[in-house]
Amino acid sequence: MKSFECPTKGYKESDVVTMAHGSGGGAMQRLIHEVFARHFPYLQKDTDAAVLSCEGGDIAFTTDSFVVDPLFFPGGNIGSLAVHGTINDLAMVSARAEVMSVAFIIEEGFPLSDLEKIVQTMANEAEKQKVRIITGDTKVVEKGHGHGIYINTTGIGVRFGVRLRGGAWPSPKKVSVGDRILVSGDIGRHGMAIMSVRENLPIETEITSDSAPLKELVIALFEEGIHVSCMRDATRGGVASALNEIARARGVYLRINEEKIPVSEEVWGLSLILGIDPLHIANEGRFVLFVPKEEAEHALFVLRDYEEGKNAEIIGEVMREYEGGLVTAITLLGSEKIIQMPEGEILPRIC
């Protein structure tokens, strides 16, 4: 009988998973392609949610795990992050989150008061977004075998709006030369908020996470008739990662303008101190979107009408076809530089 087993990648015993594999950059992309996509042939690997065509409409389906440290941070906690993250993964494939499952992996000794705080936040956020949490699971692991609490979610959503641009949904394939690139708000706040509390930096900041649901923003764009070519939330790996993924998937040369990138003063200042590029920092309530040139200003107007979108900007455009993809930025001095896919864990420089 013919074997359907895919040949293994052939790792050496010394090859191990490192933190870089979870950082949303190049190492993670390779892991997905070399291990997961290799053995899971049905994986829809270019988006964070899969879409199933059903009679009467499309269903979108996503799963996500949350391991943030610390569990409570300025602007949210692991629970709000879990609800927002799930809603956003669905929103990015043009789907309105309807139902969610929640699974908890809890470490022995975890305070019940903290657990309740997290659960209460999740309930509130889900209620606000009209998402129903309808099933779940709880596992308790021995002390030392987890970091307080981990959360896994699954979300199911229904696609909204009309099919766009020749009958297909937004995707990297729909990106056209001349499209404008927008970012839905100021970037880098989530990653910096986490870093400022996690790494015990001797710096007082007022940076709060940007964690927020993006569903309303995306629906508003559709309802206003904006023909969004492509959208992607700029989570781990930041805007740099999101743009590089799209450039590669579509084979285009994208150019952004550094002066136009919205960054708050606090994030900019801290990024200078730490030597970290705001484009590489994770966001939990920001997305990049590509729209036809003539609709860019309209899209900006729509986004800015919302609290989460009030700092939206048009940051660049699709220059031309480019095999393998390329992302560049015009610097403050007018030079052009390459924006790479971030590699590995984002670490502060020595000096």
Next chain:
Amino acid sequence: MKYVDEFKDVKALQKILGRIREVIERMKKNGARFPLRIMEICGGQTHSILKYGIHEALPKEVEFIHGPGCPVCVTPIETIDLALAIAKRSNVIFTSFGDMLRVPGSDENMFETKAKGADIRWVYSTLDAVQIAKENPEKEVVFFAIGFETTTAPIAAALDMAEKDGVKNFSLLTAMVKVPPALELLLSDEDCMIDGILAAGHVCTIMGYEEYIPLAEKYRVPIVVTGFQPAEILLGILRCLENLKEHKTEVSNAYEWMVQKEGNPEARKMIEKYFEVIDRKWRGIGTIPKSGFGLRLEYSRFDTEKKFSEMPNIPERKVNPHCGAVLQGKMKPCDCPFFGKECTQQHPIGALMVSDEGACAAYFQYGGLKK
């Protein structure tokens, strides 16, 4: 935000660029020889130059030669192998600055060693390492003490804290280096093509710039103490060009808001108290006399290499010879035959590709690839 917005002011940047062009034009009329080659010593400056595209914004008459000031890049591979061997010990918590963790040793980097069970933690402040030692009295906490004078001062401060608080389970694996001896080595090379030098602002914040005065005189080259933001680097270049135009071979300070001639006396005192100047091996260059800091004999109880019994014997390793040429400014990263081919940020061969401050990483990240 003060000290942030000023450096992002595009008009101010254009104004300085305009003045740089004027100086070049006047030098042309005086029959000056071009291109003028300016070496920025510090890897942080190299990173800024590539990140902001300063090299492209400048007139073509000015070329950068990238200097050896990347602390991660000059740390010998044998030292990294030694660090990894120490980190693997079960009673050790190994602490390090973040970007050192990515640098490959002969077999693996610290992330991989950590993934296999070693307790390796990155710290932002050296004092955090002492704090970790206080919180884990049953463990030996080692701090990987690398860097130039800039980081040597806070390393001395950590030692001071450990000393005063009686922390006995804290030690340093030292590999700190000094800028001036390496600079002199480059300047004394008979093939040296450097017309002007941007000295590293952070190093001078600690040490001042008195040490550079004899170098500027002896090798007849202007040296300008320079900061790291685009406007600061452009100001440094402007001052350097003005001095070249006037044939002034002296040390100027274009980072006055941070640097005083004598540096930071308190920090210097602290360095002096705990460390002595020793010969030090530099990756890609070799041993440079009096170019490093080591612990004074009376503090050798804080010296990991003396404190730990049975130190592993680390064999000497060959490194890519091109790295040395790039490190000394004799070769541009993109002229290295391995650049972007065998050696990428995903699979670095040399340390210059690993640290953000390495010239190769800066080229790879921001523009060394074909368009």
